[in-house]
Amino acid sequence: MRIGLFTDSYPPYINGVSTSVAMLKKALEKKGHEVFLVTVSSNALKYELLEDGHVIKVPGIPIGIYDYRLSRIYPISMINTMKNWNLDIIHSHTEFGIGILARLFAKQFGIPLVHTYHTLYEDYTHYITHGYFEKSSKKIVEYLTKFYCDKTATDLIVPTDKIYKLFKEKYNFEKNINIIPTGIEVERFYKENVDLKKVVRLKKQLGITRKDYVLLFVGRLALEKNVEFLLDVVENLVHKNKAYKFVVVGDGPDLDKFKGIAKAKKIADNVIFTGKVPWEEVPYYYHLSDLFLTASTTETQGLTVIEAMASSITPICIEDEAFTSVITDSLNGKIFKTKKECEEQIEYLYKNHSVKIKMDKQARIKAELCSSKYYAERVLDVYERAINENKKNKHRLRNIVNKIRGNDDDNNAQ
Numbered sequence: 001m002r003i004g005l006f007t008d009s010y011p012p013y014i015n016g017v018s019t020s021v022a023m024l025k026k027a028l029e030k031k032g033h034e035v036f037l038v039t040v041s042s043n044a045l046k047y048e049l050l051e052d053g054h055v056i057k058v059p060g061i062p063i064g065i066y067d068y069r070l071s072r073i074y075p076i077s078m079i080n081t082m083k084n085w086n087l088d089i090i091h092s093h094t095e096f097g098i099g100i101l102a103r104l105f106a107k108q109f110g111i112p113l114v115h116t117y118h119t120l121y122e123d124y125t126h127y128i129t130h131g132y133f134e135k136s137s138k139k140i141v142e143y144l145t146k147f148y149c150d151k152t153a154t155d156l157i158v159p160t161d162k163i164y165k166l167f168k169e170k171y172n173f174e175k176n177i178n179i180i181p182t183g184i185e186v187e188r189f190y191k192e193n194v195d196l197k198k199v200v201r202l203k204k205q206l207g208i209t210r211k212d213y214v215l216l217f218v219g220r221l222a223l224e225k226n227v228e229f230l231l232d233v234v235e236n237l238v239h240k241n242k243a244y245k246f247v248v249v250g251d252g253p254d255l256d257k258f259k260g261i262a263k264a265k266k267i268a269d270n271v272i273f274t275g276k277v278p279w280e281e282v283p284y285y286y287h288l289s290d291l292f293l294t295a296s297t298t299e300t301q302g303l304t305v306i307e308a309m310a311s312s313i314t315p316i317c318i319e320d321e322a323f324t325s326v327i328t329d330s331l332n333g334k335i336f337k338t339k340k341e342c343e344e345q346i347e348y349l350y351k352n353h354s355v356k357i358k359m360d361k362q363a364r365i366k367a368e369l370c371s372s373k374y375y376a377e378r379v380l381d382v383y384e385r386a387i388n389e390n391k392k393n394k395h396r397l398r399n400i401v402n403k404i405r406g407n408d409d410d411n412n413a414q
Contacts, residue, residue: 001033001383002086004111006102007093010039011279015220016303017118019279020182021093027183027376036085038098047078056081058098079105087111089383092153093118103152112390114382115153116182117163118300154386157379159301162321178382181325182301183375186367189283189310199287206272208288212245213350216289216313218282218304219296221252226295226318228261233293233342235265241350244270246293249285251276286311290356291346294318301325309333310367314359316345326370332362 005025009018025035034054041048041057048057056078082105091114092102099115106113155176158164167173187193208214215234219225227248234246248258248271255273262271277285286292292308292315299322305315306326315333317323327333334349336342349356 001380002088003028003033003035003383004082004085004087004090004102005035005037005093006090006098007037007039008097008099009094010037013042016182016301017093019184019303020116020118023183023185023372024091024376024379026185027372028380030373031376031380033380036082036087038082038101040098047075049081053081058101083109089114089387091116091379091383107152110390110394112154112383112386113152114155114157114379114386116157116159117167118159118182154389155382157382160322160325162325163300165321176385178378180375180378180382181370182303183370183372184303184306184310186306186310186371189286189307189367190364191287191312194283194287194311196287199284202284203288206247206274206288208245208247208272211243213241213243214289214291215244215246215346216249216285216292216308217246217294218249218285218292218307219294221248221250221255221258223254224296224298225252226297227254227258229295229318229339230293230342231258231261231265231267231271233339233346234271235267236339236343237346238267238270242270244346244350246271247274247285247289248272249274249277249282282307283311286313289313291316291349293342293346294323295342296320297322299323305333306367306370309363310370312360312364314349314356314363316342316349318342326366328362328366330359332359332366334359 005021007017007021009015009021011018011022021037025037028035037055039055039057040060042060046059049055050057058078088111090102090106090111092099093116095115095117102113105111153175155178156167156173157178157180158167159180159182161179164177164179167177203209217227217230221227230246234244237244246267255275259268259273262268262273274285286308290313292305292313294302294305294315295318296302297318297320299320302317302322305317305323308315309326309332315323315327317327317333317335319335319337323333324335327335329335334345336345349359
């Protein structure tokens with residue numbers, strides 16, 4: 001199968017979408033499929049054709065939200081290159097920018113389009129409105145999302161029941177919705193595949209000792225990730241027990257704000273902000289920790305939770321369908337509703353190491369079901385269904401055209 005992946009996010013830029021697309025491309029190629037990719041370049045002027053013509057990078061214009069860029073106008077030469085790919089299927093991973101190109105190209109050349117909905121845009125409108133016109137901006141986002149997903153995609157993929165319900169109950173989506181949790185390369189997080197000597201060196205570099213009990217957060221440091229909630233929890237823990245260390249991995253617009261909060265709470269010595277970490281180094285941070293924490297309620301799935309579980313690290317997560325779809329409370333992780341509950345769960349596992357060890361093992365078992373291999377297999381099933389549906393639609397259209405032509409011929413004969 002000749003597959004085209006269209007995305008605004010792709011390495012070296014790192015986020016959940018970028019990681020997901022890169023992993024899918026690799027998994028599909030392992031299964032013998034030929035994969036082509038269109039994405040945005042960090043260069044604002046130059047088009048790039050890479051990997052023997054299999055990757056096109058379109059000049060991108062910064063939009064002022066993290067490192068996101070929107071693609072520029074597409075030249076005829078680029079469209080011709082894409083046309084020569086002779087794609088069987090297009091899989092878009094963004095509603096805007098490159099996603100619009102995917103929609104137009106699919107329609108122009110009659111190629112079935114599958115779309116994965118990765119981002120809850122309604123939770124991010126504050127970056128554009130800065131607190132003004134929030135209600136109207138959310139309505140606009142809802143309209144644009146429904147238009148792109150319902151009017152253009154042959155099939156829609158969502159990662160969790162949470163997003164399925166959004167489209168069915170709020171957006172009244174009518175086409176096929178396939179719930180396929182995004183897979184990850186779980187193998188690279190397995191303990192046996194990590195150089196533990198590097199973990200020891202990293203602990204020393206960060207000032208973590210054997211007596212420390214390490215809590216970890218990995219993600220973008222921004223308002224919607226609810227990191228301040230975790231800092232409140234850590235404050236209470238540290239004031240009772242200095243052994244707790246909170247390692248915060250990631251960068252974002254609120255990094256300095258969170259550093260200031262930690263300082264104001266007088267826990268700066270127990271909170272370690274690493275800043276941006278290279279993709280290949282991330283597994284080492286999981287393996288220096290004892291527990292993984294998140295209080296974000298804006299995730300479509302929460303891939304960092306699966307990464308932690310693959311690392312045999314018990315996750316402690318706020319109650320949200322993005323997490324309860326993979327975590328069975330007290331079996332392979334813990335679910336909390338309040339800061340007090342979060343604090344109590346951490347203290348319980350700190351004091352009951354044998355319980356934590358059992359949960360660590362169950363976390364690893366669950367993560368194995370979220371591998372890139374299984375994800376690619378389920379996505380391929382959607383591709384095949386979309387291709388078959390497209391063929392049926394073309395056949396119906398051909399019959400209608402032939403019937404109209406036949407009627408015209410009969411009328412002319414009369």
